[in-house]
Amino acid sequence: MKISKVTPLLIDQYLLVQIETDNGIVGIGESGAWGYLESSSVAITKFADYLIGKNPLLIEHHWQYMYRFSHFRGSAIMGAISAIDIALWDIMGKHFDVPVYQLLGGKVRDKARVYYHVFGDTKEKLLSGIIDAKNSGFTAVGHLTPFLDEDKSKRYFKTHVDKIEDAIETVRNYRKAVGNDVDLCIEIHRRLTPTEAVQLGRGIEEFMPFFYEDPITPDNFDEMAYVAEKINIPIATGERFTSLWEFQMALSRNSVQYVRPDVCLVGGISGAKKIASLAEAYHVGVVPHNPLSPVSTAACLQIAASSSNFALQEYPTGENDPPKSKMVSGAPVHDGKGYLLLPTNPGIGVELKKNAIKDCPTVIRKVQTRLHEDGSVIDQ
Numbered sequence: 001m002k003i004s005k006v007t008p009l010l011i012d013q014y015l016l017v018q019i020e021t022d023n024g025i026v027g028i029g030e031s032g033a034w035g036y037l038e039s040s041s042v043a044i045t046k047f048a049d050y051l052i053g054k055n056p057l058l059i060e061h062h063w064q065y066m067y068r069f070s071h072f073r074g075s076a077i078m079g080a081i082s083a084i085d086i087a088l089w090d091i092m093g094k095h096f097d098v099p100v101y102q103l104l105g106g107k108v109r110d111k112a113r114v115y116y117h118v119f120g121d122t123k124e125k126l127l128s129g130i131i132d133a134k135n136s137g138f139t140a141v142g143h144l145t146p147f148l149d150e151d152k153s154k155r156y157f158k159t160h161v162d163k164i165e166d167a168i169e170t171v172r173n174y175r176k177a178v179g180n181d182v183d184l185c186i187e188i189h190r191r192l193t194p195t196e197a198v199q200l201g202r203g204i205e206e207f208m209p210f211f212y213e214d215p216i217t218p219d220n221f222d223e224m225a226y227v228a229e230k231i232n233i234p235i236a237t238g239e240r241f242t243s244l245w246e247f248q249m250a251l252s253r254n255s256v257q258y259v260r261p262d263v264c265l266v267g268g269i270s271g272a273k274k275i276a277s278l279a280e281a282y283h284v285g286v287v288p289h290n291p292l293s294p295v296s297t298a299a300c301l302q303i304a305a306s307s308s309n310f311a312l313q314e315y316p317t318g319e320n321d322p323p324k325s326k327m328v329s330g331a332p333v334h335d336g337k338g339y340l341l342l343p344t345n346p347g348i349g350v351e352l353k354k355n356a357i358k359d360c361p362t363v364i365r366k367v368q369t370r371l372h373e374d375g376s377v378i379d380q
Contacts, residue, residue, distance in 0.1 A: 001025070001095065003056050006048035006084070008041040009352075012323045012360040014293040017044050017083040018352060021056055025094050028328075028352050029086030030295040032264030033079030035365060043080035051084070056091045063270050078242040078265055085268025086299045086348065093347035100348055101305035104273060111339040112304035114315035115140035115185050115210075117291075119149050123170060127177050134178050139338035140210060140312060141178075142185030143291075146170040146200075150370075152380060157373035164196065168203040175207040183210040185236070185312070190217045190379040194227055201231035210312070211236035211258050211287070217379065218250075225255035236260050238275075239289035243267070247275050251282045258311060262289040263299045272300075276307040285311030294319050294331035297340070298348040301332055305342050313340065326359040328352055 005020040015037040019027045031040040047066050054062065066081050067073070093100040101107050116138040120126035126144070133141045146167035150156070158166070174184055186209045192200060197215035204212075213236040215227055228235045234257035241247055242265055250256045259279045263272040276286045286309050288300040297319065304310045318324050319331055328350040332340045343349025353359070370380045 001056060003051050003054050006044065006051050008044040008083075009357060010037060010041060010362040011327055011356055012293075013037075013363040013365060014295075014327075015040055015079070015083065016293070016295055016352070017080075017087050019051070019056065019084065019087040019091060021091060025056075025091050026352075027056070027087035027090035027094070027347065028295055028350065029083035029088075029090065029268065030264045030292055030299065031079030031083040032262045032289075032292060032296065033075040034292065036076040036079075038364075039076035040079040040083070043077050044083060047080060047084060056088050057095065059085065059088045059092065059270060062088065063267060067267070073242065075240075075242055075265060078267060082264045082266065082268040082271065085270050086263065086295070089269045089302070090347035097346050099305075099343055099346065100269060100302040101342070104269075104302065104306035107305040107342060108308050109305065109310070109342075111335065111341050112301055112310065112313045113140065113338055114138070114313045114334070114340050115142035115183070116315055117141075117143040117317045119143065119317070121148055121150050123148070123173070126170075127173060130174055130178055130182065130184075134182050137334070137336040137338055139181065140183040140185060142213075142314060143187050144174065144184060145187050145189065146204075147188075147191060147380075150380070152368050152370040155371050155373045156378055156380075160196070164199050164203065167200055171204040171207050171209070184208075185210045185213060187213045188215040190214050192216055194223045197227045198230040201227065201233050205232050209233050213237065213260070214239070221249050221253050221255050224250065225253040228255050228257070234258055236287060239265075241266065244271060244274050244278065247278060251279060251284060256284060258285045258287045260287050260289045261303075263303060264292060264296050265289075269299060269302055272303045273307070276303055276309060280307075280309045283309075285309050287312045288314065290314040291316050294324055294328050294350055295348070297332050298330075298343060298350045301340060301342055302348060315340065323360040326353060327356045
């Protein structure tokens with residue numbers, strides 16, 4: 001069996017890759033470099049020159065060959081390698097007629113607990129979102145900010161005391177709204193300084209968040225460790241990391257209690273499985289990052305199924321609605337009780353629909369970063 005064709009596919013706001021073999025098996029994968037999908041697509045095309053004619057089952061060899069080809073990597077390149085890696089695992093699963101997790105040692109659970117995305121540019125919408133999630137059977141909600149998901153074109157300003165006290169009160173209201181029936185995964189999106197992160201973290205400790213995600217920019221491992229040391233809430237980070245070694249640096253500093261590898265960014269299923277194993281040695285849980293398409297969700301579930309330290313799976317909105325529902329068949333199914341059922345089909349379990357490209361035209365993300373009232377750049 002040889003690889004005969006490698007095709008990057010910009011579908012809606014996602015980048016997929018389709019790898020075909022000379023015996024008719026087709027694998028699908030996804031890049032998680034969502035801000036730079038055009039660049040990641042070019043990298044896939046470049047790697048295709050190497051892959052065509054090769055045995056698709058030599059996954060680790062191909063991973064090492066692409067990764068070590070050049071020392072100039074970053075998210076666009078790692079997104080490309082990740083997409084290819086997922087597609088190759090998909091091919092291997094189909095070749096042996098088993099789900100990918102069976103090739104990773106078999107499943108250690110029958111279903112994967114998930115947290116549901118909640119968005120809102122007002123407090124009322126956020127509260128309504130977590131109540132709706134609870135009523136839909138979810139036992140955890142995430143992407144849940146105490147600062148609102150506001151329009152990035154709107155300049156931002158709050159006094160320090162107003163920002164912190166208002167955020168604490170918002171989390172208090174989240175807890176009141178759902179009681180102890182729903183875990184709250186508090187998402188900060190790197191909006192705070194280390195000092196602010198400690199103040200807010202201490203202020204919301206009593207509401208027992210499941211985790212406190214990216215309270216500061218994750219670039220400085222020592223500063224994240226400082227925040228982790230000062231509060232009694234687990235830190236979740238890693239969605240922006242692109243390599244096993246970044247996770248090692250975070251883990252060795254005790255700066256993270258839940259690692260957040262993006263399967264579509266850290267080197268695919270191969271990279272994510274290594275990160276899960278590394279985290280296990282530190283008694284750290286795994287919460288795969290997943291703001292992408294059902295292809296990413298299906299790939300994440302292979303890690304959830306086969307990793308003993310899996311804790312929770314991010315489950316984005318709209319998996320069963322257009323445009324996502326027009327992209328693939330076999331999308332993972334929510335059981336109505338807060339879990340996704342593990343796929344049983346060979347490979348990662350999903351197939352690209354025949355008219356996906358036509359039904360889901362490309363959507364290009366524009367460069368937009370929020371500004372402070374004084375004109376400086378802020379994170380959101």
